[in-house]
Amino acid sequence: MNRRRFLTGLGAGAALLGGGGAALARQRVWNPCRASVPPAIADHDIVRAAWDGIDPAQLWDAHAHLAGIGDGASGIRINPRMLSLLHPAEYVQRLFYLNAGCAHQAPGRVDQSYVERLHNLADGMAPGFKLLLFAFEQAHDADGRPRPELTAFHVPDATARDVARAHPAYFEWACSIHPLREDCVEALEAAAKDGARAVKWLPPAMGIDPASPACDRFYAALARLDLPLITHAGEEKAVAGAGHPEWGNPLRLRRALEHGVRVVVAHCASLGEDADEDRGRHGPKVPSIDLFARLMDEPRFAGRLFGDISAITLRNRRLAVIRRLVERDDWHPRLLFGTDYPLPGILPLVSPARLAADDLLPAAAVPVLETLREHNPLLFDFVLKRQLRAGDRRLAASVFATRPFFDRKTA
Template structure:
């Protein structure tokens, strides 16, 4: 197989891994998309405890994806690569349907509208003031700054997520996605800032961006000038089509360049998956875990402006770094909570049983979390992370009160 895929992970889990699991009913591989949270769950002590010590008006989930097909009358402009609708590409074909199932994106109103309706419905389980930061996704561009649809897995235009944030300001903020090689990259950035963008998001392997390239320097200078954060995927990418693209672009060490330029950088997922070449050991260096490189960078003087987001980390192929994150008191102010929605709606990738075995969750907590997940994956992700414990340590409230990092009107966490 020429490329790794998120769905390979699903296949690796297999029915045998779930046999006998108390938190995984037989046959329930799909998101049941159950409506509203029952009162018994909404008022459960575990849910109430999750809000202890938090100001909901400061809680922003900083990593939420918007997806759809762009068909019908939504006017979204979203586009997915045609290979994801072709049985000639079975992994991509299945992958798209898994994501849409996770988001309950089906129905007579069309995929785009169903995706949005479900997200808005899930948000009602959160107190007023809690917001969700919606991500745009730029197309793949070559070194000359030219877009290529054939190499683009999914395209979510800035205009669409901007419109959603402006239409539902009580729940949504938005994050722009701008390719730095574009001739008009700076102009687009400045327009996005005027339109209220809270950050810029890159997925280097899927977008064709080398973060250590000098081609990015002018963009970094503009980000620094406007004090706008840059969110960069780090570690192996499995969810978006990266066929023919370089996974090395996701190496955390490449972030030294924007950090040296004074940019506040968020390493998405804390580089919690895969291996990257340790360029510090020379051109012939071998690979080490991507998280090892993220850790090195966090502890360097240049890394003082480096942050990590907690999205996807409790998944079965990432959770082993959780003890390190929970124990490191010095990092708590630099870890930002995020769900990576709709991924929490893909039930097989969160092995609550394994989190219990690892000593990160209690068995009775896992029972409640599984029940919440069937109704509201967004709330499940939040309550789960508030419940994680290692040697008596939990994620600090600062990890969840992320608004100050992105809202320049409230100040910046440093």
């Protein structure tokens, strides 16, 4: 592989992740994966203040990914394109993910190393903190048949379940089930019995149209079991798949909401534009977050529609989006803290200095956060979001009390 192709792939890989290739030339690229946080940072006033008013036992990271390459019989599978130098963008994208999870230098035990790093990072949080680890369904076609060739990566339910069972003090898990599978309801019931706390979807990548009547039997089961659906909406840059970007339109989630499903819109649909389908299937394009806001402001969805704040601080988000989420304090009881791990470990993706320059973050927090990120990206993301501000407004402490949301009324 020649140098030009590699550098092109490096920039393209960063762009796919949302950081933009230009950022790579301006700052450190790779996560140094340092060990425990230095005492001067761990005991810093900014870090200690982040825990004020927070009960760590109620703090669950509501958006965290398992990743790997499928070694060690983990069950994880990735698309061969991500292992091939003939596809430099996807190849480098994989390297970013594994470096962010500090599993890039563990030949033969990448999957195990990724989990061990997560365990260590969780251990560096206050006692009681947990992560909700996502399974990730493979793409399926309209007949409910798996399409591995269209699947970027696949994390089976059993993999996420077994990791959570092995480390119950640190992890919970969310299943991922395609609604067109013939056995989707049975699989959902089995996952609920095995302790799944939610269902994770990424509709465009998995080949799911959330507005399709074919999803109705799955929605009915979700509502009956009181399992929330955590689903991506808006533009997706991190995962390729089955296409159909229009299936990420937030308005297409109304069908699930009308079935009584509790829906969490990942990232609050904070990236990209979608057609305003309330003005016709080919209505004008508007920011996806505006469509999310429309649903949030519909009174009938007040107890059903939620958003998680993972990825909102990435470089590819407009600063006005962050400010809007902080200012909408009427939404705060319906927002959930999440990191989108391993993304906080990809150094070019988040710029504390950029946030401070727009007065969304105190300037004094920048060097603390920059050091913190090299040691513990989970703690970095938590402290960063506790420090976010818009004028005199901050994200409410309730945003970080996520555990009760995942308690099911129907056990």
